[in-house]
Amino acid sequence: MSAPILVIDGLSAVSQRDGTPILRRVSLTLHRGETRGLVGESGAGKSTIGKAILHILPSAVRVTAGQILFEDRDLLTMPSAPLRRLIGERIALIPQDPMTALNPGRRIEAQLTDGLRLIRGASARTARARALSLLEEVHIREPERVLRAYPHELSGGMRQRVLIAAAFALEPALIIADEPTTALDVTVQKQILRLLRNMQNAHGTAVLFVTHDLGVVAQVCDSVTLLFGGKVIEEGPVAQVLEAPRHAYARALLDACPRSDHPELGLRPIPAELIARLRREVATP
Amino acid sequence: MTDDLLRADELKIVFDTPRGLFKRKGAGVQALRGVSVRVGRGETIGIVGESGSGKTTLGRALLRLADVSSGRIVFDGRDITGLGERDMRPLRRRMQLIFQDPMASLNPRHTIRRIVTEPMLFHRVAADPADAQRRARAIFERFSLPLACLARFPHELSGGQRQRVGIARAALLAPDFVLADEIVSGLDVSTQAQALNLLKELSRDLGLAMAFISHDLSVVRAVCDRVYVLRQGLVVEEGRCDAVFESPKHPYTRALLDAIPSPRIDPGWLQRDQGD
Amino acid sequence: MVEGALTQRTDVSATRRRWDWIGVCVADPKVAVGGGFILCLCLVALAAPLIAPHDPLEQDIMLGLTPPPGFAGAEPGHWLGTDDLGRDVLSRVLYGSRVALTVAFAASALAAVIGSTLGLAAGWRRGWVDAAISRLVEIWMAFPPVLLSILLVAVVGPGVGSVIAAIAIIDWTRFCRVVRAETMNQASADYVTAARAVGFAPGRILMREIFPNVAPVLIALISLEMGIAVIVEAILSFVGLSVSSDTPTWGGMIAEGRQALHEGWWILAAPLTLLLLTVLAFNLLGEGLRRALDPVMRR
Numbered sequence: 109m110s111a112p113i114l115v116i117d118g119l120s121a122v123s124q125r126d127g128t129p130i131l132r133r134v135s136l137t138l139h140r141g142e143t144r145g146l147v148g149e150s151g152a153g154k155s156t157i158g159k160a161i162l163h164i165l166p167s168a169v170r171v172t173a174g175q176i177l178f179e180d181r182d183l184l185t186m187p188s189a190p191l192r193r194l195i196g197e198r199i200a201l202i203p204q205d206p207m208t209a210l211n212p213g214r215r216i217e218a219q220l221t222d223g224l225r226l227i228r229g230a231s232a233r234t235a236r237a238r239a240l241s242l243l244e245e246v247h248i249r250e251p252e253r254v255l256r257a258y259p260h261e262l263s264g265g266m267r268q269r270v271l272i273a274a275a276f277a278l279e280p281a282l283i284i285a286d287e288p289t290t291a292l293d294v295t296v297q298k299q300i301l302r303l304l305r306n307m308q309n310a311h312g313t314a315v316l317f318v319t320h321d322l323g324v325v326a327q328v329c330d331s332v333t334l335l336f337g338g339k340v341i342e343e344g345p346v347a348q349v350l351e352a353p354r355h356a357y358a359r360a361l362l363d364a365c366p367r368s369d370h371p372e373l374g375l376r377p378i379p380a381e382l383i384a385r386l387r388r389e390v391a392t393p
Numbered sequence: 394m395t396d397d398l399l400r401a402d403e404l405k406i407v408f409d410t411p412r413g414l415f416k417r418k419g420a421g422v423q424a425l426r427g428v429s430v431r432v433g434r435g436e437t438i439g440i441v442g443e444s445g446s447g448k449t450t451l452g453r454a455l456l457r458l459a460d461v462s463s464g465r466i467v468f469d470g471r472d473i474t475g476l477g478e479r480d481m482r483p484l485r486r487r488m489q490l491i492f493q494d495p496m497a498s499l500n501p502r503h504t505i506r507r508i509v510t511e512p513m514l515f516h517r518v519a520a521d522p523a524d525a526q527r528r529a530r531a532i533f534e535r536f537s538l539p540l541a542c543l544a545r546f547p548h549e550l551s552g553g554q555r556q557r558v559g560i561a562r563a564a565l566l567a568p569d570f571v572l573a574d575e576i577v578s579g580l581d582v583s584t585q586a587q588a589l590n591l592l593k594e595l596s597r598d599l600g601l602a603m604a605f606i607s608h609d610l611s612v613v614r615a616v617c618d619r620v621y622v623l624r625q626g627l628v629v630e631e632g633r634c635d636a637v638f639e640s641p642k643h644p645y646t647r648a649l650l651d652a653i654p655s656p657r658i659d660p661g662w663l664q665r666d667q668g669d
Numbered sequence: 670m671v672e673g674a675l676t677q678r679t680d681v682s683a684t685r686r687r688w689d690w691i692g693v694c695v696a697d698p699k700v701a702v703g704g705g706f707i708l709c710l711c712l713v714a715l716a717a718p719l720i721a722p723h724d725p726l727e728q729d730i731m732l733g734l735t736p737p738p739g740f741a742g743a744e745p746g747h748w749l750g751t752d753d754l755g756r757d758v759l760s761r762v763l764y765g766s767r768v769a770l771t772v773a774f775a776a777s778a779l780a781a782v783i784g785s786t787l788g789l790a791a792g793w794r795r796g797w798v799d800a801a802i803s804r805l806v807e808i809w810m811a812f813p814p815v816l817l818s819i820l821l822v823a824v825v826g827p828g829v830g831s832v833i834a835a836i837a838i839i840d841w842t843r844f845c846r847v848v849r850a851e852t853m854n855q856a857s858a859d860y861v862t863a864a865r866a867v868g869f870a871p872g873r874i875l876m877r878e879i880f881p882n883v884a885p886v887l888i889a890l891i892s893l894e895m896g897i898a899v900i901v902e903a904i905l906s907f908v909g910l911s912v913s914s915d916t917p918t919w920g921g922m923i924a925e926g927r928q929a930l931h932e933g934w935w936i937l938a939a940p941l942t943l944l945l946l947t948v949l950a951f952n953l954l955g956e957g958l959r960r961a962l963d964p965v966m967r968r
Contacts, residue, residue: 149581150552264444293443293608294652301654302663320581323654327662347658362656364586368611368638369655375615377590378583458865478871485868498859502881512867562863 113281113314114138114161119174121156121165121338130156130169132339132390138282143308143315145329145346147322149361153338154318158284161316162201163191179281197227200275202304204287206267210259216270217255223278242273246303265296269303276307283308286318301328322365326350334358337390357386397467398602399455399488399570400431404464406450424450426626427464430604432570437596437603439613439634441649442623448606451623452572455604456488457481469569486516489563493575495555499547506543509562518566532561536591553584557591564595570602571595577612589616611653614638622646699957703892706950714766721760722746725917729755734933750935752925761917762939768911768918769947772832772902777894779837784844785887791845792852793875802849806842814839815904822910832911836898847890851883885962892955896948903944919944 114137121131131153138144146154159165161176161183176183179198183191203209210219220242221235230238236255243251246269259267268288275283285304289297305328308315317329325332326346333343334357342355353359360378367374405428407421424447432438442448453459455466457473466474468484476484492498499508510525512518519525526543533540536557547555556576563571573592577585593616596603607613613620613634620637622630622645630643641647654662694700713720723746732755735744744751749758791802818835825831855861856879864874899919905911906920914921919940926937 149583294610295443295648298652298654298663305663321654322582322656326656326658327654350656350658361582364582365656366582366585366589366609366611366615367655368614368650368653369657371611371614371638374611375586375589377586383583453862456866458862482868485866488866490863490866492859492863494859498863500860500864500878500882503878515867515869566867 112137112139113179114316115175115177116157116161117175117177119157119160119176120172121153121160121169122172124168124170130338131160131171132337133174134335134338134340136333136340136343138314138316140281140314141308141312142331143305143317143329145325145332146316146318146335147320147325147332148335149320151337152335154320154335155286156338158201158286158316158318161282161284162195162199193227196223197278198280199282199284200278200280202268202271202275202283202285202288205291206264206271207291209271210267212259214258215255216257216259216262220255220270220274220277223274227278238277239273242277243270245276245307246270246273248273264292265300268292268296268300272300272304272307276311276313279311280313282314282316284316284318287320288317289324290319290321297324304328322350322362334361336386339390341386356382396433397431398434398436398469399604400429400467401451401455402429402465402467404428404451404454404466405462406447406454406459407462423626425454428623428626428628430455430621430628430631432602432604434569434602435596435600436619437605437617439617439620440604440606440623441608441610441613441620443608443649445625446623447626448608448623449574452490452574452604452606456490456572458490486512486518486566487568488570489566489568489572491559491563491571491573491576493578495552495559496547498559499555501547503546504543505545505547505550505558508547509543509558509565512562513565516566528565529561532565536561552580553587556580556584556588560588560591560595564599567599568601570604572604572606574606575608578607578609585612592616609653610638610650622649694958694961697957697961699953700961701957703950703953703955703957706946707954710766710947710950711770713763714770717763717767721757721763722748723757723760725756725760725764726915727756731755734929736933737935749939750933752922752933752936753929758922758936758939761922762919762943764917765919765922765940766943766947768829768906768916769899769902769944771829772836773895773898773951776833776836776840776898776902777891779833780840780894781844781887781891783837784841785848785883787841788845788848789852789875789880789883792849793856793871793879795853799849802845806845809842812839815901818901818905819908819910822905827910827912829912832902832905835905836901839901840894840897843894844887844890847886848883851886852879855879855882885959888962889955889959892951892958896951896955899944899947899951 116134116136119131119134120129122129134153134157136144146157148154156165156169160171161178163183165171171184174184181194186194217236217239220239224230224235224238225232239255240251243254248254248266248269254262254266254270262270288304289300292300301324304315319325329346331343331345332349334341334349336357342349342353342358349358350362353362360382363374363376364378365374404425406425407423409421428447428451430438430440430451440448440451450459454461457466457476461474464474465472468488473481473484506526506529509529510519510522513525513528514522519528529543530540533542538554538557538561542550542554542558550558577588580588589612592603595601605613605617617634619632620634621628622637622643624645630637630641630646637646638650641650651665732744732751733753735747735751736742737748737750747757747759749762751757787802791799818839821835821838822831825834861874861878864878902911902918903920903923906918907924909924911918911920922940923937926933926940929936
């Protein structure tokens with residue numbers, strides 16, 4: 109297997125306000141071209157991990173221990189100028205809400221070419237040509253028109269395509285997709301998931317896919333890390349975690365999902381005593 | 394057909410584009426283009442559609458919270474389409490609404506106690522404040538909501554608790570019909586299962602009729618008897634849940650069904666195209 | 670028994686919580702500092718006849734332009750010196766706070782009542798009511814405010830009453846716009862639809878569901894408006910259009926001090942400092958209240 113591009117080792121974080129742990133010694137390894145699902149319910153800490161990698165943690169959260177090794181460099185101890193450059197060039201984010209992630213006052217062209225011009229120093233002409241080919245790659249029908257458009261003139265699905273194009277603009281090694289399809293309709297969601305997967309296969313990019321939807325994990329991810337209360341509960345290849353879960357919580361979570369293919373399965377509430385047991389388990393070091 | 398509790402015939406709704414000082418009145422946006430639905434007593438129907446399908450507008454119209462441009466709404470044998478607010482008032486108790494966003498649907502400046510007891514006192518479901526509180530406490534226990542919640546404000550509760558308060562507020566009025574508008578879309582799967590089971594139980598115990606609006610077909614399949622599939626203001630398919638889900642007739646329904654990612658691994662799913 | 674005890678306990682906590690917001694407000698440093706200053710100023714204004722060392726109108730030509738203690742030529746008993754007519758500056762400043770606060774409270778209350786009534790109506794009823802009120806506000810705001818108030822006082826005649834009226838008549842638009850926008854914003858929230866679904870009458874929804882959510886913004890705005898009113902009153906006094914010249918006002922004192930600036934800077938400094946601090950305190954209070962009264966922001 110190829111060398112990992114991202115190794116998170118013993119990452120812990122606490123809330124600045126009251127010291128409650130948000131992440132508890134989280135470790136995970138991501139290889140080139142791999143899609144890793146990061147799942148858990150709200151408060152599990154899944155988004156915090158993505159934010160920690162990108163150095164965009166809110167000021168209320170403080171990392172207390174651990175390493176984030178990206179291409180063998182520790183993002184937590186790097187000086188800030190080369191760090192910003194490294195993140196800007198090699199790691200990209202696909203945000204959750206395509207409605208607010210684009211600046212409403214700038215044309216798509218300006219927003220797509222920012223990185224190319226600032227980091228790659230591309231000329232306006234080459235940046236524009238690259239932006240056009242990117243839009244074609246994400247199957248946008250009239251790329252010329254879209255480049256001139258403002259975000260409000262595009263539908264939610266179109267905006268998410270633009271954001272995917274922007275994420276791939278600099279050929280990053282790692283993309284953090286933070287619930288990228290939660291705000292979309294199901295039919296659009298499927299198109300976007302497919303697009304993301306195809307782009308990723310073509311470019312060999314690794315993706316950290318933050319989601320709460322086990323269905324999306326099953327269809328899109330190669331491997332999965334399940335979190336509860338900031339701690340890794342179970343991890344492994346998708347086939348193993350979803351089809352033969354070792355931990356009772358993983359099984360309970362699967363049973364709670366509504367199933368359109370098997371309505372008699374699913375929608376079983378997670379037993380309160382299991383949650384209580386997990387809370388205790390997570391709290392003991 | 395006399396068994397219908399609520400029936401809507403050929404509903405059309407046109408939203409006026411705002412008319413300004415210097416603008417002429419525009420043609421308007423057609424939200425519903427002739428939709429007929431019916432809900433039998435004790436029956437749960439699902440209204441499914443994506444954004445822009447008009448499902449929320451339809452829900453609001455059924456409860457007379459949105460104005461109808463043409464068509465007819467009949468509740469318990471009575472035409473309520475043109476009823477004024479004052480005449481609607483006694484009927485309001487009998488048709489209740491549970492919202493998508495429990496935070497937004499609870500007044501942030503009122504205590505939970507006030508939020509759940511005021512409607513009971515208003516409709517004289519409870520004889521006095523003490524009676525109203527007794528009923529509230531009983532349902533909170535049933536919903537496994539801590540009684541201490543009564544003295545709290547909405548933002549002090551968890552998302553799942555707020556959603557159960559929203560359900561409790563509706564259930565306490567002992568309605569005949571409840572409209573649930575995307576009530577689980579913002580919840581974690583575990584809380585989602587809890588809220589859905591609660592609703593199923595309520596509808597069974599109280600003989601409630603329900604309309605369940607959702608974009609999530611798997612949720613609809615789990616709780617509904619019949620389903621209407623809406624697209625751009627029109628019903629494209631309707632029928633018993635098992636029939637529609639087992640053998641969908643309209644390509645749009647097929648596309649919708651196929652688009653739901655199942656937690657069971659299906660290697661071909663992502664690249665497969667269906668319908669449309 | 671158990672039942673009763675439970676009811677009682679939860680009721681006590683509810684009553685306690687109902688008044689919680691006072692504690693939350695006072696705990697906010699901005700509210701504490703700004704509100705504390707305003708409270709002190711109110712006490713001073715009320716007690717002016719008791720604590721002022723001299724009659725603010727008593728002239729003593731022989732003691733004209735004496736500086737405060739610590740400067741050459743100071744006269745004992747005049748803590749902030751005297752003006753060119755030999756009147757005690759401290760006593761005049763203390764009495765001046767009476768006019769300033771009266772105008773601040775009355776004018777902003779009046780402006781708030783007019784503005785928020787119209788704003789609530791426009792935001793809740795929408796349609797032609799909104800169109801009419803909004804046009805009125807737009808036209809109203811096209812008049813230059815200070816000019817309008819000078820004109821008004823000139824026509825009606827000077828006096829505290831006409832100053833208050835002038836400020837209210839100009840500044841109600843500020844309340845109207847903010848309250849209208851906030852009412853519309855709140856009216857679109859689901860809790861209002863929930864209230865409609867219960868069947869509550871429109872008036873009840875407006876006053877009992879929406880208004881409590883608009884109130885924090887309104888209260889903060891009233892506080893800011895008081896600061897503005899103090900300044901406008903000072904401007905009108907400065908140009909001699911406020912109360913009659915034998916009542917001491919800060920603006921009037923600044924005007925007098927300006928003429929004697931080279932001989933006695935202290936005549937101007939005292940009312941100017943107090944004016945500044947008062948406006949600052951009102952702004953702090955408004956800012957702090959806005960934050961403290963927000964039920965979601967405070968935790």
